[in-house]
Amino acid sequence: MAVRITHITFDSANAYEQSRFWAAVTGFAEAPDDPNRPGDTENLIVSPDGATRLLFIDVPEGKSVKNRVHLDVAPTDATRDEEVERILALGATLFADHRLPDGRGWVVLQDPEGNEFCVERGQAERDAAELAAHPS
Structure with missing residues:
Protein backbone atom coordinates (compact mmCIF):
# COMPACT_ATOMS: atom_id res chain seq x y z
CA MET A 1 0.00 0.00 0.00
CA ALA A 2 1.08 3.57 -0.56
CA VAL A 3 -0.22 7.09 -0.12
CA ARG A 4 -0.15 10.19 -2.26
CA ILE A 5 0.81 13.47 -0.63
CA THR A 6 -2.08 15.84 -1.37
CA HIS A 7 -0.72 19.06 0.18
CA ILE A 8 2.32 20.40 1.94
CA THR A 9 0.81 22.61 4.64
CA PHE A 10 2.39 25.63 6.31
CA ASP A 11 1.07 27.09 9.56
CA SER A 12 1.09 30.86 9.05
CA ALA A 13 0.49 34.15 10.79
CA ASN A 14 -0.81 35.51 7.46
CA ALA A 15 -1.74 32.70 5.09
CA TYR A 16 -2.57 35.06 2.23
CA GLU A 17 0.80 36.87 2.31
CA GLN A 18 2.65 33.56 2.65
CA SER A 19 0.80 32.18 -0.38
CA ARG A 20 1.79 35.25 -2.40
CA PHE A 21 5.46 34.96 -1.38
CA TRP A 22 5.64 31.26 -2.20
CA ALA A 23 3.75 31.72 -5.48
CA ALA A 24 6.41 34.25 -6.51
CA VAL A 25 9.21 31.88 -5.45
CA THR A 26 7.81 28.75 -7.12
CA GLY A 27 5.75 29.98 -10.05
CA PHE A 28 2.72 28.20 -8.57
CA ALA A 29 -0.72 29.82 -8.88
CA GLU A 30 -3.92 29.84 -6.90
CA ALA A 31 -6.60 27.41 -8.02
CA PRO A 32 -8.86 29.21 -10.54
CA ASP A 33 -12.00 27.92 -8.82
CA ASP A 34 -10.71 28.83 -5.34
CA PRO A 35 -9.01 32.27 -5.41
CA ASN A 36 -6.92 33.44 -2.45
CA ARG A 37 -8.03 36.64 -0.77
CA PRO A 38 -6.65 38.80 2.04
CA GLY A 39 -8.21 37.63 5.29
CA ASP A 40 -8.82 34.07 4.09
CA THR A 41 -7.62 31.62 6.74
CA GLU A 42 -6.63 29.02 4.12
CA ASN A 43 -4.81 29.82 0.89
CA LEU A 44 -3.76 27.24 -1.69
CA ILE A 45 -1.26 27.46 -4.54
CA VAL A 46 -0.74 24.73 -7.12
CA SER A 47 2.16 23.83 -9.41
CA PRO A 48 1.57 24.34 -13.14
CA ASP A 49 1.18 20.59 -13.66
CA GLY A 50 -1.19 20.30 -10.67
CA ALA A 51 1.02 17.70 -8.99
CA THR A 52 2.20 19.79 -6.03
CA ARG A 53 -0.04 21.85 -3.78
CA LEU A 54 1.10 24.18 -1.01
CA LEU A 55 -1.54 25.08 1.56
CA PHE A 56 -1.13 27.98 3.99
CA ILE A 57 -3.35 28.06 7.08
CA ASP A 58 -3.64 30.85 9.65
CA VAL A 59 -2.79 29.70 13.17
CA PRO A 60 -2.73 31.81 16.34
CA GLU A 61 0.75 30.83 17.56
CA GLY A 62 3.99 31.96 15.98
CA LYS A 63 6.93 29.85 14.90
CA SER A 64 9.15 29.16 17.92
CA VAL A 65 11.78 26.59 16.86
CA LYS A 66 13.56 25.30 13.78
CA ASN A 67 11.37 23.62 11.18
CA ARG A 68 11.19 19.83 11.48
CA VAL A 69 10.42 19.63 7.73
CA HIS A 70 11.55 22.08 5.09
CA LEU A 71 11.57 22.51 1.34
CA ASP A 72 14.68 22.27 -0.82
CA VAL A 73 14.32 24.19 -4.08
CA ALA A 74 16.51 24.34 -7.18
CA PRO A 75 16.27 26.83 -10.04
CA THR A 76 15.08 25.64 -13.43
CA ASP A 77 16.36 28.56 -15.50
CA ALA A 78 18.99 30.36 -13.42
CA THR A 79 21.99 29.61 -11.27
CA ARG A 80 21.69 28.89 -7.58
CA ASP A 81 23.29 32.24 -6.77
CA GLU A 82 20.96 34.15 -9.12
CA GLU A 83 18.00 32.35 -7.56
CA VAL A 84 19.15 33.22 -4.04
CA GLU A 85 19.34 36.90 -5.01
CA ARG A 86 15.88 36.76 -6.64
CA ILE A 87 14.29 35.16 -3.58
CA LEU A 88 16.01 37.59 -1.21
CA ALA A 89 14.52 40.43 -3.28
CA LEU A 90 11.06 38.85 -2.79
CA GLY A 91 11.41 39.18 0.99
CA ALA A 92 13.36 36.14 2.19
CA THR A 93 16.28 36.51 4.58
CA LEU A 94 19.63 34.74 4.62
CA PHE A 95 19.89 32.21 7.44
CA ALA A 96 23.03 30.17 6.61
CA ASP A 97 25.37 30.00 3.65
CA HIS A 98 26.81 26.56 2.91
CA ARG A 99 28.27 27.34 -0.51
CA LEU A 100 31.72 25.86 -1.08
CA PRO A 101 34.59 27.34 -3.12
CA ASP A 102 34.19 24.57 -5.73
CA GLY A 103 30.56 25.59 -6.38
CA ARG A 104 28.88 22.82 -4.42
CA GLY A 105 26.69 23.51 -1.41
CA ASN A 115 10.41 29.14 7.87
CA GLU A 116 13.74 27.76 6.68
CA PHE A 117 14.23 26.40 3.17
CA CYS A 118 17.28 25.53 1.10
CA VAL A 119 18.29 26.71 -2.36
CA GLU A 120 20.46 24.18 -4.17
CA ARG A 121 22.17 24.24 -7.56
CA GLY A 122 19.94 23.55 -10.53
CA GLN A 123 20.40 20.57 -12.84
CA ALA A 124 22.31 22.60 -15.44
CA GLU A 125 24.87 23.66 -12.82
CA ARG A 126 25.22 20.10 -11.51
CA ASP A 127 25.65 18.77 -15.06
CA ALA A 128 28.29 21.41 -15.89
CA ALA A 129 30.23 20.60 -12.71
CA GLU A 130 30.12 16.90 -13.50
CA LEU A 131 31.36 17.51 -17.03
CA ALA A 132 34.18 19.73 -15.76
CA ALA A 133 35.20 17.09 -13.21
CA HIS A 134 35.07 14.24 -15.75
CA PRO A 135 35.79 15.57 -19.25
CA SER A 136 35.50 13.06 -22.08
Whole structure:
Protein backbone atom coordinates (compact mmCIF):
# COMPACT_ATOMS: atom_id res chain seq x y z
CA MET A 1 0.00 0.00 0.00
CA ALA A 2 1.08 3.57 -0.56
CA VAL A 3 -0.22 7.09 -0.12
CA ARG A 4 -0.15 10.19 -2.26
CA ILE A 5 0.81 13.47 -0.63
CA THR A 6 -2.08 15.84 -1.37
CA HIS A 7 -0.72 19.06 0.18
CA ILE A 8 2.32 20.40 1.94
CA THR A 9 0.81 22.61 4.64
CA PHE A 10 2.39 25.63 6.31
CA ASP A 11 1.07 27.09 9.56
CA SER A 12 1.09 30.86 9.05
CA ALA A 13 0.49 34.15 10.79
CA ASN A 14 -0.81 35.51 7.46
CA ALA A 15 -1.74 32.70 5.09
CA TYR A 16 -2.57 35.06 2.23
CA GLU A 17 0.80 36.87 2.31
CA GLN A 18 2.65 33.56 2.65
CA SER A 19 0.80 32.18 -0.38
CA ARG A 20 1.79 35.25 -2.40
CA PHE A 21 5.46 34.96 -1.38
CA TRP A 22 5.64 31.26 -2.20
CA ALA A 23 3.75 31.72 -5.48
CA ALA A 24 6.41 34.25 -6.51
CA VAL A 25 9.21 31.88 -5.45
CA THR A 26 7.81 28.75 -7.12
CA GLY A 27 5.75 29.98 -10.05
CA PHE A 28 2.72 28.20 -8.57
CA ALA A 29 -0.72 29.82 -8.88
CA GLU A 30 -3.92 29.84 -6.90
CA ALA A 31 -6.60 27.41 -8.02
CA PRO A 32 -8.86 29.21 -10.54
CA ASP A 33 -12.00 27.92 -8.82
CA ASP A 34 -10.71 28.83 -5.34
CA PRO A 35 -9.01 32.27 -5.41
CA ASN A 36 -6.92 33.44 -2.45
CA ARG A 37 -8.03 36.64 -0.77
CA PRO A 38 -6.65 38.80 2.04
CA GLY A 39 -8.21 37.63 5.29
CA ASP A 40 -8.82 34.07 4.09
CA THR A 41 -7.62 31.62 6.74
CA GLU A 42 -6.63 29.02 4.12
CA ASN A 43 -4.81 29.82 0.89
CA LEU A 44 -3.76 27.24 -1.69
CA ILE A 45 -1.26 27.46 -4.54
CA VAL A 46 -0.74 24.73 -7.12
CA SER A 47 2.16 23.83 -9.41
CA PRO A 48 1.57 24.34 -13.14
CA ASP A 49 1.18 20.59 -13.66
CA GLY A 50 -1.19 20.30 -10.67
CA ALA A 51 1.02 17.70 -8.99
CA THR A 52 2.20 19.79 -6.03
CA ARG A 53 -0.04 21.85 -3.78
CA LEU A 54 1.10 24.18 -1.01
CA LEU A 55 -1.54 25.08 1.56
CA PHE A 56 -1.13 27.98 3.99
CA ILE A 57 -3.35 28.06 7.08
CA ASP A 58 -3.64 30.85 9.65
CA VAL A 59 -2.79 29.70 13.17
CA PRO A 60 -2.73 31.81 16.34
CA GLU A 61 0.75 30.83 17.56
CA GLY A 62 3.99 31.96 15.98
CA LYS A 63 6.93 29.85 14.90
CA SER A 64 9.15 29.16 17.92
CA VAL A 65 11.78 26.59 16.86
CA LYS A 66 13.56 25.30 13.78
CA ASN A 67 11.37 23.62 11.18
CA ARG A 68 11.19 19.83 11.48
CA VAL A 69 10.42 19.63 7.73
CA HIS A 70 11.55 22.08 5.09
CA LEU A 71 11.57 22.51 1.34
CA ASP A 72 14.68 22.27 -0.82
CA VAL A 73 14.32 24.19 -4.08
CA ALA A 74 16.51 24.34 -7.18
CA PRO A 75 16.27 26.83 -10.04
CA THR A 76 15.08 25.64 -13.43
CA ASP A 77 16.36 28.56 -15.50
CA ALA A 78 18.99 30.36 -13.42
CA THR A 79 21.99 29.61 -11.27
CA ARG A 80 21.69 28.89 -7.58
CA ASP A 81 23.29 32.24 -6.77
CA GLU A 82 20.96 34.15 -9.12
CA GLU A 83 18.00 32.35 -7.56
CA VAL A 84 19.15 33.22 -4.04
CA GLU A 85 19.34 36.90 -5.01
CA ARG A 86 15.88 36.76 -6.64
CA ILE A 87 14.29 35.16 -3.58
CA LEU A 88 16.01 37.59 -1.21
CA ALA A 89 14.52 40.43 -3.28
CA LEU A 90 11.06 38.85 -2.79
CA GLY A 91 11.41 39.18 0.99
CA ALA A 92 13.36 36.14 2.19
CA THR A 93 16.28 36.51 4.58
CA LEU A 94 19.63 34.74 4.62
CA PHE A 95 19.89 32.21 7.44
CA ALA A 96 23.03 30.17 6.61
CA ASP A 97 25.37 30.00 3.65
CA HIS A 98 26.81 26.56 2.91
CA ARG A 99 28.27 27.34 -0.51
CA LEU A 100 31.72 25.86 -1.08
CA PRO A 101 34.59 27.34 -3.12
CA ASP A 102 34.19 24.57 -5.73
CA GLY A 103 30.56 25.59 -6.38
CA ARG A 104 28.88 22.82 -4.42
CA GLY A 105 26.69 23.51 -1.41
CA TRP A 106 23.44 25.27 -0.68
CA VAL A 107 21.99 28.37 0.94
CA VAL A 108 19.45 28.33 3.77
CA LEU A 109 16.92 31.14 3.54
CA GLN A 110 13.91 32.01 5.66
CA ASP A 111 10.57 33.02 4.23
CA PRO A 112 8.89 36.19 5.61
CA GLU A 113 7.57 34.21 8.61
CA GLY A 114 10.90 32.57 9.44
CA ASN A 115 10.41 29.14 7.87
CA GLU A 116 13.74 27.76 6.68
CA PHE A 117 14.23 26.40 3.17
CA CYS A 118 17.28 25.53 1.10
CA VAL A 119 18.29 26.71 -2.36
CA GLU A 120 20.46 24.18 -4.17
CA ARG A 121 22.17 24.24 -7.56
CA GLY A 122 19.94 23.55 -10.53
CA GLN A 123 20.40 20.57 -12.84
CA ALA A 124 22.31 22.60 -15.44
CA GLU A 125 24.87 23.66 -12.82
CA ARG A 126 25.22 20.10 -11.51
CA ASP A 127 25.65 18.77 -15.06
CA ALA A 128 28.29 21.41 -15.89
CA ALA A 129 30.23 20.60 -12.71
CA GLU A 130 30.12 16.90 -13.50
CA LEU A 131 31.36 17.51 -17.03
CA ALA A 132 34.18 19.73 -15.76
CA ALA A 133 35.20 17.09 -13.21
CA HIS A 134 35.07 14.24 -15.75
CA PRO A 135 35.79 15.57 -19.25
CA SER A 136 35.50 13.06 -22.08
